[in-house]
Amino acid sequence: MNTRFYNARILTMENGFMIEEGELWVRSNRIVYIGTGKDRDAVENMVTWDREIDCKKNLLMPGFKNAHTHSAMTFLRSYADDLPLLEWLNRQVFPMEAKLSPEDVYHLSKLAIMEYLTSGITANFDMYFFRDQIAKASVDTGFRTVLTNGLNDFGGTVEEEEAEYLKFNAYHELISYQLGFHAEYTTNRSLLEGLAALAKKHHAPVYTHNSEGRPEVDQCLERYGMTPTVFLNSLGMFDYGGGGYHCVHMSEADLEIFRDHNMFVVTNPASNAKLASGIAPLQRMMNMGIRLAIGTDGPASNNCLDMFREMFMATSLQKLRLDDASALDANDVLYMATVGGAKAMHLDECDTLAEGKLADLIMIDLHQPNMQPINNITKNLVYSGSKSNVKMTMINGRILYEDGVFAIGVDPEEIYSIANETIQRMREQG
């Protein structure tokens, strides 16, 4: 597919938050031109367009990157809310997850992918099991996924993880894989040491849930006399970087480790609020130069997969935390949700809009009341933007969602039916 977007506003994220006006051309899966369109001879062989889209001064921008999620947990959306955290996990989540089949995960991941597309999310960093099925769901729909492993005492081995690492990084252009494990509190020391050795062998970064709740940190202090970050670092886990999901309850020493190892914090503000985990110290992290990204977490804990809500939560909670309306500027949050996420996920070709980059981009409808008047488009995105403004989502040069219609090779109603049948079957299993 060769697509010409014209009459567009373009936020490339290559020049701060400056917005240009002009054209953006996509050949196959890559951006080949951004400019006024007057110098079109500069792009050779671009003679036939499959589509020419009048953007009507709407905004083209890089797709959002959902840097932490558990996609297939869609089946538990609104299944059990407003419960204390441990009751929710132990009585509702774990018993239901045990009933999932690989095929369930395939369909439930597709349901999440549909939701990502409606929110302008063009890639996810997905920690869940039955990863063959997750990869297949992404490839079949055309979605971009970075897989990671939720290795823990109840499932997985280091050998399997190495096999997956090699397999999925050579699997398909839409799929990649980063080393990971579930969390310090679910994974014994020997398994962690094995994973750290694997990371060293492949010079690879490692990702995990980190310091989401206060009890998690306290228990690690009791167990090892160290915080999760300090303990894991002492094993050499982060010798080649990596990152932490949540990172709500962090000591100065923890933050210094993140900074010194060039690691990523992936914040999940809506989940952390809904589950009463707390507010991550994002402004402090930013001041220290720690690299930041944003994730939705899974749909059972959030319960939606919407980067607009996450962006507003990230900045507004930080303002509350610091009692300062100027804390965590909206533009910084927009960077976290796009470029920051791409970097955390090692999607270096999907971070900005530039010639030669992969065509993972979205169109934002500015012709809606919540985006008017146009005082400041990037602030509008964070403060008043909504998934209702996502007019189009393109991944790898293919338009997968446009004006509310999906082009993902499956009828949405079929996915909804399967999701409802799945949860119904589980309820009947008792």
Next chain:
Amino acid sequence: MNTRFYNARILTMENGFMIEEGELWVRSNRIVYIGTGKDRDAVENMVTWDREIDCKKNLLMPGFKNAHTHSAMTFLRSYADDLPLLEWLNRQVFPMEAKLSPEDVYHLSKLAIMEYLTSGITANFDMYFFRDQIAKASVDTGFRTVLTNGLNDFGGTVEEEEAEYLKFNAYHELISYQLGFHAEYTTNRSLLEGLAALAKKHHAPVYTHNSEGRPEVDQCLERYGMTPTVFLNSLGMFDYGGGGYHCVHMSEADLEIFRDHNMFVVTNPASNAKLASGIAPLQRMMNMGIRLAIGTDGPASNNCLDMFREMFMATSLQKLRLDDASALDANDVLYMATVGGAKAMHLDECDTLAEGKLADLIMIDLHQPNMQPINNITKNLVYSGSKSNVKMTMINGRILYEDGVFAIGVDPEEIYSIANETIQRMREQG
């Protein structure tokens, strides 16, 4: 217009959060029937339909009530964000407001009304100036507005307020009026005493901004040795009830006054977060039996007018505040956003869906990924719902918004142009 909705799920809010399946009939501006549709003879003379709408099992429910806003501030959306509160108010907001003409307020209110409709909001409680223009904007578009007065030392008299009270409560079926003033900190004692006397004369409730920020409370304590609530109550201001917008920093004595006078707290969680005002003690208020409603506040401080975001903020911030994931159940928040708001605004005929009530209702599209699977529809509304799920908004029996298209007697692009020209003119005025 006579409209028949069939094949619907219906959340009437008359029976807790139970959802029925069936039909809902509207004759002119009222609901005349809710049921299976089999007993249609029960409704006499209902022979011709102007429209019959297949709801495809989507949800009909009462419209949201935006119980505190300053609609015309749309012109300042994203004009000046991420600033300390006082700098924002004194350097950005007040000087710009001084440049508004009555005609500006007419058009800018229409822009807000469009945004309300996209979010399923069917009525607003609007505190702003040039109220003739606000009322005209509502009547011209078909929107329902409860006006209140922002009386303060810089504008308005008690005599004018009484004249307005009499005028707007007899103005049009879509318009009503409640007594109000801006806030204790902007209004001198003599003016407040005059207003309290007016309230007594008309046996009327009074509404005002109350205890939004900590400094406001501290200054009142310094000035009068009392909190704003205790001070205002000592003047007899709330002898016939009323309510407070924000109510973030409330003492036990304040809360007892609200309870004992059957007053309403209108919470504005997104604005309170974005402006770092704090988190209102909603769960405590609810436990005391204080009646609650939700408002967006104005678009300059929020910056959007979206009840879905407000609902998620209300519950998730309360969970954070109390460190308890079970705090402020989503269903309680849904009640606040619908029935609670209607009661706070004295729209007693628009609170629930029932035969004889006014037809202020919305259709929620459940055929979208964020609402699937259907484990719990009311929790979905609060935790994963979005304005993108608002398929239709009906006010007073008229469909004003449907599938992204407005029927409000004006071309949306014309409103956007005027809004942009208005802010441009103000910038040029310097």
